[in-house]
Amino acid sequence: MxxxxxxxxxxxxxxxxxxxxxxxxxxxxxxxxxxxxxxxxxxxxxxxxxxxxxxxxxxxxxxxxxxxxxxxxxxxxxxxxxxxxxxxxxxxxxxxxxxxxxxxxxxxxxxxxxxxxxxxxxxxxxxxxxxxxxxxxxxxxxxxxxxxxxxxxxxxxxxxxxxxxxxxxxxxxxxxxxxxxxxxxxxxxxxxxxxxxxxxxxxxxxxxxxxxxxxxxxxxxxxxxxxxxxxxRDPPAGEATREETFAVIDAAFAQRRKTLRAALAGWAGSPVRAEEVLRAAGVDPTLRGERLEVTDFAAIAAAGRG
Missing domain, CATH: 3.40.50.150 (Vaccinia Virus protein VP39)
Structure with missing residues (x-):
């Protein structure tokens, strides 16, 4: 019962x-x-x-x-x-x-x-x-x-x-x-x-x-x-948390046609800062979000911590 x-x-x-x-x-x-x-x-x-x-x-x-x-x-x-x-x-x-x-x-x-x-x-x-x-x-x-x-x-x-x-x-x-x-x-x-x-x-x-x-x-x-x-399976290795990584994912796909440099400008604070973070993470700033794996988004989140 x-x-x-x-x-x-x-x-x-x-x-x-x-x-x-x-x-x-x-x-x-x-x-x-x-x-x-x-x-x-x-x-x-x-x-x-x-x-x-x-x-x-x-x-x-x-x-x-x-x-x-x-x-x-x-x-x-x-x-x-x-x-x-x-x-x-x-x-x-x-x-x-x-x-x-x-x-x-x-x-x-x-x-x-x-x-x-x-x-x-x-x-x-x-x-x-x-x-x-x-x-x-x-x-x-x-x-x-x-x-x-x-x-x-x-x-x-x-x-x-x-x-x-x-x-x-x-x-x-x-x-x-x-x-x-x-x-x-x-x-x-x-x-x-x-x-x-x-x-x-x-x-x-x-x-x-x-x-x-x-x-x-x-x-x-x-x-x-x-x-x-x-x-x-285990989440991506690295320093980024799930919340930090998901924030990057949300920003990257908010405007699918934009490059990551532009799509992540609001998240990073500016297009210039977004490009700096992307390059630090080993990601091409001219790519779009649909080209990245979850490990890439975690790397971006970790690089953007500073």
């Missing part, structure tokens, strides 16, 4: 650990429609609510994510529980972060009905993912994976926030809008390379992990979806 909200902390439902995986009944379109009727929830664009209704797609996501029995997995935006049930079927303990109160309240009951023998592996955190500063650690084990169907309108900030706050998340597989996936995984020099690409690269190596058709969702979205995999 779900316990009441505690002052200053998200609501959680604590459960025991297990790794055996009996049969789990995944959700279909009929289940999704029935559950929406029971919760009284109407899918909204504001929360980016499109629910996966194809069991095959759910199992594919779980398989591509590499979820193993005993893993502790964070799921942001579980909704009605389509992916949650798939993760439980794979033997994981799921920490599900849900912002919508009716959905958060209903999820434990849905899991109990569709997967009664593994329902004790679910922990529900009733909160906006952007507000979560601590995650439950079932059995004292922190989550090592994030697997989620992220709401399209907040996918990038949620992803970057989770990577920043929870360094124990070693691997991530998220389903996002296809063009967002392209931006996150884009290599330097490409047309889609930008702020999400570089900031994600501070934390992890990102890559596209497949496409997902529109017909597996209800209601059917107006955009295509894709999977993005991120594997945690």
């Amino acid at each position: 779900t316990v009441p909200d505690a002052p200053g902390a998200p609501d959680t439902t604590d459960t025991a650990d297990a790794t055996a995986t009996p049969a789990v009944q995944l959700l279909t379109t009929a289940h999704v429609r029935d559950l929406l009727g029971l919760t009284g929830v109407r899918p909204t664009k504001t929360l980016g609510q499109n629910f996966v209704t194809d069991p095959g797609t759910v199992r594919r996501i779980v398989r591509v994510a590499g979820v193993q029995p005993g893993d502790v997995v964070v799921e942001v935006g579980p909704g009605l529980g389509s992916l949650t049930l798939g993760l439980l079927e794979a033997g994981a303990h799921v920490v599900a972060v849900e912002i919508d109160p009716p959905l958060a309240e209903k999820l434990p009951g849905t899991v109990a009905a569709h997967a009664p023998e593994v329902a004790d592996r679910l922990t529900v955190v009733r909160s906006d993912a952007m507000d979560v500063t601590e995650l439950p650690a079932p059995g004292g084990r922190p989550a090592t994976r994030l697997v989620a169907n992220l709401p399209y309108n907040v996918a990038v900030p949620v992803l970057l926030t989770m990577l920043e706050r929870f360094d124990h998340l070693a691997e991530v597989l998220v389903m996002v809008q296809a063009e967002v996936a392209d931006r996150i995984a884009a290599p330097s020099g490409s047309k889609t390379y930008g702020i999400p690409s570089v900031k994600a690269a501070w934390y992890a190596q990102a890559s596209r992990a497949g496409s997902v058709g529109r017909n597996v969702f209800w209601p059917t979205p107006n955009v295509d979806s894709a999977l993005v995999r991120l594997v945690r």
